[in-house]
Amino acid sequence: xxxxxxxxxxxxxxxxxxxxxxxxxxxxxxxxxxxxxxxxxxxxxxxxxxxxxxxxxxxxxxxxxxxxxxxxxxxxxxxxxxxxxxxxxxxxxxxxxxxxxxxxxxxxxxxxxxxxxxxxxxxxxxxxxxxxxxxxxxxxxxxxxxxxxxxxxxxxxxxxxxxxxxxxxxxx
Amino acid sequence: xxxxxxxxxxxxxxxxxxxxxxxxxxxxxxxxxxxxxxxxxxxxxxxxxxxxxxxxxxxxxxxxxxxxxxxxxxxxxxxxxxxxxxxxxxxxxxxxxxxxxxxxxxxxxxxxxxxxxxxxxxxxxxxxxxxxxxxxxxxxxxxxxxxxxxxxxxxxxxxxxxxxxxxxxxxxxxxxxxxxxxxxxxxxxxxxxxxxxxxxxxxxxxxxxxxxxxxxxxxxxxxxxxxxxxxxxxxxxxxxxxxxxxxxxxxxxxxxxxxxxxxxxxxxxxxxxxxxxxxxxxxxxxxxxxxxxxxxxxxxxxxxxxxxxxxxxxxxxxxxxxxxxxxxxxxxxxxxxxxxxxxxxxxxxxxxxxxxxxxxxxxxxxxxxxxxxxxxxxxxxxxxxxxxxxxxxxxxxxxxxxxxxxxxxxxxxxxxxxxxxxxxxxxxxxxxxxxxxxxxxxxxxxxxxxxxxxxxxxxxxxxxxxxxxxxxxxxxxxxxxxxxxxxxxxxxxxxxxxxxxx
Numbered sequence: 001x002x003x004x005x006x007x008x009x010x011x012x013x014x015x016x017x018x019x020x021x022x023x024x025x026x027x028x029x030x031x032x033x034x035x036x037x038x039x040x041x042x043x044x045x046x047x048x049x050x051x052x053x054x055x056x057x058x059x060x061x062x063x064x065x066x067x068x069x070x071x072x073x074x075x076x077x078x079x080x081x082x083x084x085x086x087x088x089x090x091x092x093x094x095x096x097x098x099x100x101x102x103x104x105x106x107x108x109x110x111x112x113x114x115x116x117x118x119x120x121x122x123x124x125x126x127x128x129x130x131x132x133x134x135x136x137x138x139x140x141x142x143x144x145x146x147x148x149x150x151x152x153x154x155x156x157x158x159x160x161x162x163x164x165x166x167x168x169x170x171x172x
Numbered sequence: 173x174x175x176x177x178x179x180x181x182x183x184x185x186x187x188x189x190x191x192x193x194x195x196x197x198x199x200x201x202x203x204x205x206x207x208x209x210x211x212x213x214x215x216x217x218x219x220x221x222x223x224x225x226x227x228x229x230x231x232x233x234x235x236x237x238x239x240x241x242x243x244x245x246x247x248x249x250x251x252x253x254x255x256x257x258x259x260x261x262x263x264x265x266x267x268x269x270x271x272x273x274x275x276x277x278x279x280x281x282x283x284x285x286x287x288x289x290x291x292x293x294x295x296x297x298x299x300x301x302x303x304x305x306x307x308x309x310x311x312x313x314x315x316x317x318x319x320x321x322x323x324x325x326x327x328x329x330x331x332x333x334x335x336x337x338x339x340x341x342x343x344x345x346x347x348x349x350x351x352x353x354x355x356x357x358x359x360x361x362x363x364x365x366x367x368x369x370x371x372x373x374x375x376x377x378x379x380x381x382x383x384x385x386x387x388x389x390x391x392x393x394x395x396x397x398x399x400x401x402x403x404x405x406x407x408x409x410x411x412x413x414x415x416x417x418x419x420x421x422x423x424x425x426x427x428x429x430x431x432x433x434x435x436x437x438x439x440x441x442x443x444x445x446x447x448x449x450x451x452x453x454x455x456x457x458x459x460x461x462x463x464x465x466x467x468x469x470x471x472x473x474x475x476x477x478x479x480x481x482x483x484x485x486x487x488x489x490x491x492x493x494x495x496x497x498x499x500x501x502x503x504x505x506x507x508x509x510x511x512x513x514x515x516x517x518x519x520x521x522x523x524x525x526x527x528x529x530x531x532x533x534x535x536x537x538x539x540x541x542x543x544x545x546x547x548x549x550x551x552x553x554x555x556x557x558x559x560x561x562x563x564x565x566x567x568x569x570x571x572x573x574x575x576x577x578x579x580x581x582x583x584x585x586x587x588x589x590x591x592x593x594x595x596x597x598x599x600x601x602x603x604x605x606x607x608x609x610x611x612x613x614x615x616x617x618x619x620x621x622x623x624x625x626x627x628x629x630x631x632x633x634x635x636x637x638x639x640x641x642x643x644x645x646x647x648x649x650x651x652x653x654x655x656x657x658x659x660x661x662x663x664x665x666x667x668x669x670x671x672x673x674x
Contacts (some may be wrong), residue, residue: 007605013349021354021369032366034630035623039354046347053343093400100399101597104392104572108593111576112586120573127569131399136567146570150577158230160581 004054004061011051018043096131103127115165120147179309180230182524185540186532189234190540198235199537202242203544204552209243210250212567213260216470217247217447218504218589218610219674222390223571225383225511226578231441231593234530235414235513240511241491245297245541248447248484249549252289252476254560257282257411262560265447265486267456268479270598277473280413287415289480290549291422296433296481297542300488304495305535311496312524320628321639323520325646325653327622330499332653333443335611344607346657352615353622355380362629375587382616383510384579384588385595389609390507392596395571397603398564411554421473428474429481434484440489446502447483454482488538495523496530498621503610514582520621 018040025033025040107123123145130147134142154160189195209220221240229407244379251266256273269289276285291299313472318326331353359379368377417425432454439450453465458478459468468475490501491508498520509519516525523531579592599609633639640646 003605006601007607010601010607014347017351021357024369028366028368029364031363031627032361032368035626036326036354036357036368039350041358042350043347043354046343046350049343050341050347053341095394097400101396101600104395104593107572108576108589111580111589116577118371118601124569124574124644127399127572128566131565131568133563133569142566146573150573153227154327154577154581156228160226160230161584162577163580163586 004058007054008051011047011054014047015044018047099130100127105131110164111163113165115167116151116162117147117167118165120150175309176313179524181315181320181533182528182532182575183305183309186534186536189529189533190238190536194232195235195238195533195537196533196540198231198239199242199541200544201471201547202239202259203246203541204548205546206243206246206248207250207253207552208556208559209327210247210262210266211253212561212562213254213258213262213564214264214562215571216390216565217244217251217265218502218507219390219571220247220385221504221511222505223574223578225387225507225514226581228511229514229581231499231549233512233517233527234533236515237508237530237534238541240508241534241538242541242544244508245484245487245538246545246548248297249293249480251288251479251483251547252293252558252589253286253553253556256285256289256476257557259376260558263447265451265483266602267448268451269476271455272471272475274471275469276473276476278643279471280652281471283411283413283415284473285418285471285476286411286415286553288421288425288476289519290415290546290553292429292432292477292481292590293484293549294542294546295423295429296436296485297545298539299433299485300437300440301535301539301542302460302488304491304538306493307529307534308492309524311492314523315496315521316525316643318521319643320625320632321643321646322501322649324622324625324629325620325640325643325649326497326499327625328494328617329649330443330497331611331615331622331658334500334614335608336659338658341606342657344605345611346602348602348607349611349615352612353619354615355385355612356382356616357623362624373587380591380616381582382613383514383590383591384508386510386613387575387579388592388595389599389602389613390503391571391575392593393569393600393603393609395575396596398571399568401564407448411557415550417473425473425477426458426462431461432478432482433485434483437489439482439485440486440501441492443493443499443501444505446490447486450482450486451479454478490582491538493533494519495534496521498618500525500614502618503613506610506614506617510613513617518621519617528581595659 021036024041025036103123103126107119111119121143124146125139128139151162154162185342193600199236203583206217206220209215210217221245224243235537247263248265250270251261251263254260254262257269257276259274261267261270273285273289331349332346335349336342358376360377361368367377379575435449435454435457439445439453442632455475455478458474458542459465462474464469474653490505492501494500494505494509501508517527575592576589579589580586602609629639640650
């Protein structure tokens with residue numbers, strides 16, 4: 001059910017983007033709008049087809065759920081009990097995933113201002129604690145070791161930049 | 173003459189380049205990384221190549237791309253290690269290896285299973301490496317004759333075939349590719365000089381960097397998934413028996429290995445399919461030819477050798493269209509193509525001439541990586557047991573860090589990091605609804621080729637689309653593209669059902 005809802009939202013999003021691009025292309029010369037407009041003509045029907053496909057699937061799922069309802073009482077109780085436990089487990093997993101995504105967003109947000117050397121070890125420790133990957137001491141050791149390894153690999157060995165933030169003046 | 177003196181010179185030049193100590197070292201390093209990455213369940217070869225792509229900026233193009241190709245080859249074997257030891261394929265390409273690899277390991281013959289996998293992978297890899305060396309120059313020579321009309325048809329063919337051959341919904345596969353193409357039009361239009369869909373953001377004037385997009389699309393969804401996964405429970409803790417199979421056993425498996433290698437090469441050649449398709453195809457064919465079908469699933473050598481030789485043979489096979497036509501045969505080679513483009517090398521017919529130096533070094537690197545894989549496999553397979561025990565929940569944050577730092581390193585830009593994260597979230601939702609991300613990456617990569625060849629073709633045809641009917645090659649490719657789309661429509665499903673009932 002949730003998957004179908006996301007499919008419909010994504011389908012609508014693609015249609016909206018296609019329409020936006022089409023309207024922006026109205027003020028462009030032919031050379032610039034030719035391919036984007038051709039693609040819009042393909043994206044809109046494909047997105048619509050994807051949405052229709054989801055509605056069909058949703059109806060099928062509904063019909064299956066209806067059929068399940070007509071099962072015996074015992075089966076219903078058992079399946080409801082199982083379903084409740086499963087739903088609760090799913091909620092925990094989804095919550096953990098959502099928190100991890102928010103943590104990534106925070107990492108991306110703060111890395112420019114605070115810099116790689118402050119935010120990266122912090123991110124590793126907090127992520128390990130959140131995901132219950134390992135204990136605090138191992139988390140701190142891994143955080144320091146891995147941050148140092150990545151810095152050595154990118155900056156020292158390959159001369160590629162990392163965001164230094166407020167430490168830019170200190171480490172050069 | 174199929175092999176002109178120029179081609180022979182280029183082949184020898186590539187070998188000479190590869191024998192440079194720095195290239196040999198990076199191939200060894202790439203293979204070793206691939207072996208370990210492959211052994212870690214949850215890390216695919218494509219994702220590893222995407223993550224390591226930024227590292228190649230600091231290297232010579234030939235060196236960098238050789239490292240990525242070696243990683244691809246190493247990961248194909250590495251995937252079998254966790255498949256055999258912990259019943260979880262390290263990469264999707266090793267999925268079929270689980271069926272007989274794990275039962276053999278349970279019988280106390282983990283070393284034997286790993287040895288069969290290593291030898292089969294080596295033979296498959298060598299055969300496909302030489303197929304690549306022989307076929308790519310010939311196909312590349314033919315492709316040199318292609319004009320904009322044919323190149324446009326090749327681009328369209330690549331897009332439709334990768335979208336329609338997806339094992340998920342064809343509508344979603346095609347839509348993913350077309351949205352990728354649309355995103356590739358963001359930025360300054362090269363022909364008219366018009367800024368398109370930039371919304372006044374200066375960073376978008378040079379377009380959406382596909383490297384950033386592919387890092388996000390392939391890696392962030394995987395990191396999020398790993399953060400939500402439970403750990404595998406059953407595992408074999410040590411490998412005590414010998415690895416290399418006796419000659420007698422090897423000779424008995426040879427027909428299976430050879431047949432599966434050929435399957436792997438052909439599956440690799442078809443854009444949109446990869447090691448995951450090849451391993452099941454080879455496994456099923458071996459079962460079909462076997463006189464002891466009932467033994468499949470109990471731990472028999474042929475059933476391990478078949479998928480393993482096929483998935484390594486895919487590497488060379490998938491590189492053939494990538495190098496000669498600029499159409500990747502698998503999602504991993506699509507990322508490899510991205511690796512070439514960040515160095516300013518446009519994949520396609522000119523690869524075999526203008527950038528022969530890089531291309532032939534890459535081909536030799538593929539062959540050399542197989543030898544490296546065999547030696548390193550013998551030395552490090554036992555050590556990689558520890559890698560299979562690394563928790564997914566440890567890997568998830570590590571992947572995120574490599575994504576962020578890698579995306580930043582490309583243009584020294586935080587905007588790219590934000591873009592990468594945005595593509596990562598989009599990729600996660602796409603994965604959730606079973607919409608493949610590989611066609612979108614291909615759309616982003618092929619966008620400029622498709623657009624420039626479309627414009628040039630129309631200019632040649634004085635604005636008439638009939639120009640695309642003037643070339644037999646273009647007609648064939650466009651008809652095949654149309655058929656690949658049509659075969660996914662309800663009409664074809666209806667016809668297929670009708671034929672079955674008749």
